[in-house]
Amino acid sequence: MSQTITHKTTHGPAPESLGPVTSEEAKLLEKLDLTRLPRHVAVIMDGNGRWAQKRHLPRIAGHRSGTQSARTTIETCARLKIEALTLYAFSVENWRRPKTEIDFLMQLLREYLKKEMPLLQKNEIRMRFLGRIDELPAGVQKDVREAMEKTAGNKGMVLCVALNYGGRAEIVDAMNAILADRNGHGAPDKVTEEQLSQHLYTEGLPDPDLLIRTSGEMRVSNFLLWQIAYAEIFVTETLWPDFNRARLLEALVEFQKRERRYGGIREGESSSDENPARAAGH
Numbered sequence: 001m002s003q004t005i006t007h008k009t010t011h012g013p014a015p016e017s018l019g020p021v022t023s024e025e026a027k028l029l030e031k032l033d034l035t036r037l038p039r040h041v042a043v044i045m046d047g048n049g050r051w052a053q054k055r056h057l058p059r060i061a062g063h064r065s066g067t068q069s070a071r072t073t074i075e076t077c078a079r080l081k082i083e084a085l086t087l088y089a090f091s092v093e094n095w096r097r098p099k100t101e102i103d104f105l106m107q108l109l110r111e112y113l114k115k116e117m118p119l120l121q122k123n124e125i126r127m128r129f130l131g132r133i134d135e136l137p138a139g140v141q142k143d144v145r146e147a148m149e150k151t152a153g154n155k156g157m158v159l160c161v162a163l164n165y166g167g168r169a170e171i172v173d174a175m176n177a178i179l180a181d182r183n184g185h186g187a188p189d190k191v192t193e194e195q196l197s198q199h200l201y202t203e204g205l206p207d208p209d210l211l212i213r214t215s216g217e218m219r220v221s222n223f224l225l226w227q228i229a230y231a232e233i234f235v236t237e238t239l240w241p242d243f244n245r246a247r248l249l250e251a252l253v254e255f256q257k258r259e260r261r262y263g264g265i266r267e268g269e270s271s272s273d274e275n276p277a278r279a280a281g282h
Contacts (some may be wrong), residue, residue: 018079018245029247037254038209040084041077042231044223045241047215060104067112071119071219074159076245078123080252084158084205088223090201104234106140109163113147120147124156130201131165132173147207151262157248158205165201167225176197210250212248214240236274 021029045066050064070087090105114255120127126145134141144163169266177199178191197203215273216237220228234251236243 018076023245024246025249028246028253029193029195032249033256034080036253036254037080037082038232040086040087040208040210041075041082042088042208042211042213042222042224042228044088044213044217045243046213046217046221048241050215051241059101062068062104062239062241063101063105064109066068067108069240069243071116072122072245072247074116074124074125074241075119076248076281078125078157078159082157084160084208085158086202086208086224088162088165088221089175089225090131090163090165092132092164092169093222106137110140113143117147117150118160120151121154124154124155125151125159126154127151128158128160130160130162130170132169133163135164160202160205165223167220168220170201170224171196171226173201174212196226200226201279207231209260210234210251212236214238214243228262232260 018025024028041220048062048066049059051065055061073078074085077215085115091242094105112140129144133144136144142212171276175191178195190254202224208224208231211228211231211233212222213220213233213235216235218235220233224231232255234254236247236251238247
């Protein structure tokens, strides 16, 4: 049973037609305040291998199946008018995997960029790639550049794909860029947080408000280490190929239940009211 959501609700304007929705999705949409969505959602897409293993399939089957979850997540976030979405596709540590799997992942990415370009253009999605792109195979670099060029004029959501990405590597690259800018200008002044942020791969984007991790793992895996300082973290046991629109809406509903204080205190609450054991918390 499905229905189409196109009407106005008490929680703000309905998304630009999500199309037919299941009864579960409709119930979640009723709970969602569409005026208080996160500006930037980041996703650690984990569990492709385990999904395949449970079905006695090769790991590459899990990776291929996971592209549908990526498509659903991208399109839903774009239609909900979320400002930015970052997907963790390939880390600097992933080069340790078998060459056959790496080659498949690179080919899958190239196929995906070509196949999904109409969807990206239809939804006015602008692509960015985060990571050491110049270390990728030449063909992948070419397709990445073309995808960014083709979508550069789009005015909708920014889709960032973290590719050959590592959070520590990003901070090192940012510091080296700052040092390069200052080369020949005498002793450098102290580096500020603002300066470092301006040299990160995500320069110009808001930091993620919500970090989603699938497959139940309780770690951030060297992902956006600087940017997720105050992100709300949502961990689901769902493996990435099973992460559908309902699970995404569930994460957004949970996000809106959180109280985000950024190290401060609740309105009307004095510092003496807070449990000393939690005083350093957020």
